[in-house]
Amino acid sequence: MSVVAFERKQNTGEWSERELSTILAALSAATAPGTGREWETGVTERGDVQFYLLSPLPDQACELCVSRIGGRYILEDGSGRLLFEHRNLDLVALHAKAAVPSTSWLMVRVIMLWCAIRSATDEKLDLMLLEGEELFVQFVPQLAAFA
Structure with missing residues (x-):
């Protein structure tokens, strides 16, 4: 596994309203009430924010993760495989929408x-x-x- 050093900014510990609304709008079908899926936010040990799409109960396994590290958004599947990364959240959200099984x-x-x-x-x-x-x-x- 290779490690990539990202540039870091201070106070990266929260998602902005615009960022959350962009992600949730893209995943609206996946987080609809009938699907049983939920979402959660978190912070890495370095203070980088993460958004998790969780599978239905009882497992609630992570199906998708969007992280903001520095000025880049990283999209990973539930196994931690890199699906897409870019500085534009709208592009990452489109890839996240396509990555969720319908x-x-x-x-x-x-x-x-x-x-x-x-x-x-x-x-x-x-x-x-x-x-x-x-x-x-x-x-x-x-x-x-x-x-």
Whole structure:
């Protein structure tokens, strides 16, 4: 891992209203009430501000992090991988919006449940049809004797 030395300014410990509103506007779909996601701000040990997009309860894992170090904004995913960095917060916010998955976790679970139910019922239905077909094949010759 390489370390990059950033220029530091004093009193960098808070987000401005404009900065927060820019980030929240870009992530408005991700932080909507139905998604279960929340956001939080924090400060590094060096006094640099950070914005965290947290996954729904109970995990509340960090999905996305925007940091301001010196005059640069750094966008990282939940694993700490660098996604984008720039001095323009609007560009970073656009990349943050694109980095957030649009499908909610609830929708993914509903789709998975639907596929599991459909798979189980298809297997049972196939077995019932095959058994019925075998019975039909066994009784047809005997029914032909009556004709």
